[in-house]
Amino acid sequence: MEVFAVPDLPEIRAGDDLASLVEERVELRADDVVCVASTVVSKAEGRTMDLADVTAGERARAVAERLEAVTGEAKDPRFAQVVLEESSALLLEAPFLLTQTRFGHVTVNAGIDRSNVPEADLLLLPEDPTASARALSESLGTPVVVTDTCGRPFRHGQRGVAIGWAGLPASRDWRGERDRDGRELGVTVEAVVDELAAAANLVSGEGSGGTPVVVVRDFDFGDHAGSDALFRAREDDLVRQALEEWEFPS
Incomplete structure (x- = not known):
């Protein structure tokens, strides 16, 4: 092969x-x-998506606050909002977001990437x-x-x-x-x-x-x-x- x-x-x-x-x-x-x-x-x-175009809801703000309290690092509630929107289930809320995507894959942060995206903040999975x-x-x-x-x-x-x-x-x-x-x-x-x-x-x-x-x-x-x-x-x-x-x- x-x-x-x-x-x-x-x-x-x-x-x-x-x-x-x-x-x-x-x-x-x-x-x-x-x-x-x-x-x-x-x-x-x-x-692709820019965080400037995202409005965080109440649950996303709560998730971000929980993560910040657990990890000691500031978490952007807008990022949490996108993760929630891309997920059919949230399996873990701390110490990281473990999600099931809408097509069935279980992964961290709904597989959202923040690297190698030259023209946007976020790259979502297909x-x-x-x-x-x-x-x-x-x-x-x-x-x-x-x-x-x-x-x-x-x-x-x-x-x-x-x-x-x-x-x-x-x-x-x-x-x-x-x-x-x-x-x-x-x-x-x-x-x-x-x-x-x-x-x-x-x-x-x-x-x-x-x-x-x-x-x-x-x-x-x-x-x-x-x-x-x-x-x-x-x-x-x-x-x-x-x-x-x-x-x-x-």
Whole structure:
């Protein structure tokens, strides 16, 4: 398997045709998987915002005050307002905002970015990353994964994850297959779109590298059942249920 970045992409702005910019720089094969950082998808879709245009509501002001009391750092209630608007649920209010986005991804601050946004204060995640991936996939003629980076419980550091995908299943399901000793696998479901996103992140990197689109070539999904169930439902997510009952001590 080969993983390489699409070179020389310009700074992406609202209305840019991402698919055309990629096709101008690399000759794609139909079975390539194109991994696209959510930052450039959001920029192309105009998902930027200035804090001057935001009015904080009562709940956002309360959230900001709580965070400031816990962390000792001033928090802008307008930022809290945007986080609330971009979230379907607020799982933790302190010592940081852990949210569920409207498309199901659980992340800090609704995935809102304050870096690499030259013409605005905030960069929001794509409104529907799977719809974004589908549109790119149709234009490019290849599977597409929209990626983001986030931290992990119980481990230091961040890694790439998929937040939208099209043209391939999210997971390959090994259940019912046999291991090397002939035992039937009962629980193994491999989140391949996350693994592809992590591989892409090794090449695209972080910071000012400017290589937000990566091609994964010769990836073989194999003869397995597929599934698009990537985000856990609340009723079978024991960690989320525990978080909802927990409160950070004052």
